[in-house]
Amino acid sequence: GTVAISFICTFGQTPEMPPVPVDPLLYADQQVSVGTRNVSDIALTLRPGARISGRAEFEGTAPAPTDAQWNAMRVTLDPAGGFDPASPGRFGVDGTFRIASSLPGRYLLRVSGLPEGWTLKRASLQGRDISEQAFDLTQDTGDVVLTFTDRVSTIEGAVQVDNADQK
Numbered sequence: 001g002t003v004a005i006s007f008i009c010t011f012g013q014t015p016e017m018p019p020v021p022v023d024p025l026l027y028a029d030q031q032v033s034v035g036t037r038n039v040s041d042i043a044l045t046l047r048p049g050a051r052i053s054g055r056a057e058f059e060g061t062a063p064a065p066t067d068a069q070w071n072a073m074r075v076t077l078d079p080a081g082g083f084d085p086a087s088p089g090r091f092g093v094d095g096t097f098r099i100a101s102s103l104p105g106r107y108l109l110r111v112s113g114l115p116e117g118w119t120l121k122r123a124s125l126q127g128r129d130i131s132e133q134a135f136d137l138t139q140d141t142g143d144v145v146l147t148f149t150d151r152v153s154t155i156e157g158a159v160q161v162d163n164a165d166q167k
Helices: 065-072
Strands: 050-059 076-081 090-092 097-103 105-112 119-125 135-137 141-149
Touching: 050 090, 065 090, 076 097, 105 119, 105 141
Parallel strands: 050 141
Antiparallel strands: 050 097, 076 090, 076 105, 090 097, 105 135, 119 141
């Protein structure tokens, strides 16, 4: 038969978020075929997970986040395949962020804990919005730009019903 261990990992979280780990997550990925006899002496090579980092930009006139607000903000990778999210990343008071290394895969980038009045407009990686569409994380990526805005978009209008179509 076939069997798979999808992943093994541990994460801890305290009220004060610890710093983003410097050491990379290590993982192994190896296909093994098992027939009617035992298989032994399988060698697995550990590889470092990919890291993601970037910076924040603000469009608008609301005050920029304070140091305490930067510390309260989190940036996470949500796996598109439904596994638990990776350990959250942190912002520095200079607006840069980084997320600990993660398993290779497809992810959506999310931001939480934003200061009042600000909303995420887009998370851009090579011109593509990665907050709305999953992206493949296979290698270190350091050029993500998170754009926040204080401009609220509204849609106004009226709904009209054509009486001829009613029965």
